[in-house]
Amino acid sequence: MIGKLDPEALGLVLSRTGASDDDVLVGPRYGEDAAALRVGDETLVVSSDPLSLARKRLGSLAVDVACNDVAACGANPRWLTNVVFLPDDDPETLDAVTGQIDAAAESLGVSVVGGHAEYAPDLSRPTVSMTCMGLADEFVPTGGVNPGDRLVLTKGAGIEGTAILATDFRDELGEVADEHVESAEHFFDEISVVPDANVLREYATAMHDPTEGGVVSGLLEMASAAGLRLAVDRDAVPVRESTRRLCDAMGVDPLSIFGSGALLAAVPEDRVEAALAALHEAGIDAADVGRAVDADQSALAIDGEELREPPRDDLYALWE
Incomplete structure (x- = not known):
């Protein structure tokens, strides 16, 4: 089966939040695009997303999807980390995916600051998990809708x-x-x-x-x-x-x-x-x-x- 967890299973994941921290302004919540963290006088917005489908544009889509979540919270996407899993030793695929990541990030003015890459033979297709971070003057939540909007x-x-x-x-x-x-x-x-x-x-x-x-x-x-x-x-x-x-x-x-x-x-x-x-x-x-x-x-x-x-x-x- 492909796709997101059902709401009940996702609820279990969202309930496991580790240590409490007063600087977590918005943590794991159903429907929210990203977390909001107080860092000094600023708000750091962080979001992670995996991608394994749409092979021909995997790298560029991974960048756009991660940056979209941060932008949708009112922040300016600024930094990315990526984790790349390859099903086999395929230099052409690695070059294509990382080249797409590089070009897409540059076009948005976002820096790739780290990540990880490895071979995972049990996978049937390449997979990229991207984390984007950015700063917001004012966090805009998914759940901020008011009656009459x-x-x-x-x-x-x-x-x-x-x-x-x-x-x-x-x-x-x-x-x-x-x-x-x-x-x-x-x-x-x-x-x-x-x-x-x-x-x-x-x-x-x-x-x-x-x-x-x-x-x-x-x-x-x-x-x-x-x-x-x-x-x-x-x-x-x-x-x-x-x-x-x-x-x-x-x-x-x-x-x-x-x-x-x-x-x-x-x-x-x-x-x-x-x-x-x-x-x-x-x-x-x-x-x-x-x-x-x-x-x-x-x-x-x-x-x-x-x-x-x-x-x-x-x-x-x-x-x-």
Whole structure:
């Protein structure tokens, strides 16, 4: 089985926190993108993420995903450590993965400051685990959503998942026009949400980077972290035409596949127009997709259908 732990198993992991420390401002919590640590007068934001799929862009995706989590908390990604596991002695793969890490980090102005690399023959594919650190003037949590906040999504649903379909599953896309497949391949160049977060952190009460499980899981994690019900209009969620074509061909839901490349934010209703205008000014597409509602139990309602448990990412069935 591939993918995240179920909520019960994850709860066990999150409950094991070691020694208490008053300088831990935000520690392990369901739905939160990163930890926040008091270091002197500053807040250090730290996040770790593994990646083993999407082989052709493994190194660059690992950098973007880790940096996205830190940026989504209002921090500026600054330092990275990486752990690289290789299933065998393959110099070409090692060169490709580390070269991608180097180029992606340089493009974001982030320094790789350490890590580890080794061979792990029991693995079926190369794996990278990346830790990103950055400093924030003000930490923006996933769970900061307030009743009445509007929900903003940048760029669109399923950006990373669409790029994976266009590369890992290109031979299975049938009658999808080449122009849509070729367009989707370039979605890998849009995975970073650092620019999106730099704009939205001035307006948002909460931000979250939807990854595995896509926009649906990302919204559910925000709902759970805040203890609120989020109501979303599916038709309001931006989905690119190439995403629709590829997802239809493979029988997957654009809102339930890997969502890196988009940023979710909760914005007070009286500031949402200004936030959307600022994103537009920065050349970033965005839409108001719903609102937060006070409720006794956290949930996500999409067009009236209520969800309480995150779905499994639709792409996992294609790899099995």
